[in-house]
Amino acid sequence: MFPLEFPLGILQKHARAGARVLDPFCGRGTTNFAARLLALRTVGIDASPVAIAATRAKLVAPTPGEIIDEVKKILQQRHNSIEIPEGEFWKLAYHIDVLRDICLIRDALLNGLVSSRVAAALRGIMLGALHGPMGRTKHSYFSNQCPRTYGPKPAYAVKFWTKRGLLPPRVDVLAVIAERARRYYGNTSPEIVGAAIEGDSRQRSTLEEAREVIGKFDWIITSPPYYGLRTYLPDQWIRNWFLGGPASVDYSSRGQISHSGRDRFVDELRKVWANAGAHCKPGATLVIRFGSIGDRLVEDPAQLVSDSLEGTAWVRSDVRDAANAARGKRQADTFHRRRSAPLDEVDVWAKWQP
Structure with a gap:
């Protein structure tokens, strides 16, 4: 690297x-x-x-607007048939509302409901925001306290969070995606x-x-x-x-x-x-x-x-x-x-x- x-x-x-x-x-x-x-x-x-x-x-090179509009559409079409992982790790890693939004976007991408150009950009944004350090005043990642470069193993992570009393924040998923979309795709390449x-x-x-x-x-x-x-x-x-x-x-x-x-x-x-x-x-x-x-x-x-x-x-x-x-x-x-x-x-x- x-x-x-x-x-x-x-x-x-x-x-x-x-x-x-x-x-x-x-x-x-x-x-x-x-x-x-x-x-x-x-x-x-x-x-x-x-x-x-x-x-x-x-x-x-989609525009930030194309990405943001697609995410808004996905999150507005809430349904109960999406697959949401269960277990202690997932409960402590993500706020339930955040995890549901992540799973809605995951489901839309896996089922080919997003145009290929926007889908490629959205996948990259989601992968980058899935886990990372918690901010004191502003959230740039969706998760509880985590490394950004690798996913912690469940047993260790649960022990780490529990010992420190760390709970997952209720992050505005759309806001995080929008900020990253503007940062990464705001300039023409x-x-x-x-x-x-x-x-x-x-x-x-x-x-x-x-x-x-x-x-x-x-x-x-x-x-x-x-x-x-x-x-x-x-x-x-x-x-x-x-x-x-x-x-x-x-x-x-x-x-x-x-x-x-x-x-x-x-x-x-x-x-x-x-x-x-x-x-x-x-x-x-x-x-x-x-x-x-x-x-x-x-x-x-x-x-x-x-x-x-x-x-x-x-x-x-x-x-x-x-x-x-x-x-x-x-x-x-x-x-x-x-x-x-x-x-x-x-x-x-x-x-x-x-």
Whole structure:
């Protein structure tokens, strides 16, 4: 994961007009959004429905009014047939009126009752507002006190809220959505050819589909899952529920790079680089941000990435210290007393020379 300034700075400085940009591990769609801001064609790939929803939200341009009017229509058509999750977690996570509004919007999106352009934007807004810190005077999220970047596990969250006497606020769902709609879609962005594909970048067919959308790639800017980081799917379980998943933690690892051993991890990354390279123009540039996580330090992040490039036509051209992992407040620190250690990150550059 990296800030917008990372891919935007690279593309602004180095990419020519009309360049095609790929991110085979698109996550929140940061690379794709950077490409869009520069009117470059772009495709993102990810196995996570949450990641794909977040990316698609960055590639559409409805007006704030269109989004707000759609939400008003949904919330006015109240009915009793919607599915509302039950249990202690849900009672403490959301005020009952807020949860009902969330479920009304969820139901409308799942049943295709919203136009595709507005639906993509509304999904992204809802995923961002589902959980986060409670404000003292103003609410920006729908939930009780939570981290914004991951969904807390039910047992821990219930204990946390109960011990501190925290009750879910009665949030004005429409107001939160309206504010975010104006913030994210109030300014016109360039209309570009772009897509987010839910799929596995280890599969050749997935990269073939991506190339069919925008043509051969000039740039790949990405950050694969760090070795040992297996928690993305369970950490996003509330957002996954909103997209149609179960109302419980999903501990599966479908579509994810294997973390069962270093050699297998490197081999699976190699498949991604080779598959992507097969659809690149000669001289295309690959930029990989990679690092270590606290419980599974690799001998050298740059070496692991370099090993994954061996046996492909990618030729490493540079390794740079990312030098930004310790800046700012850590996202996970809003829900825990102990602060997590910052990551050591590097940027590995390579050229496609078939």
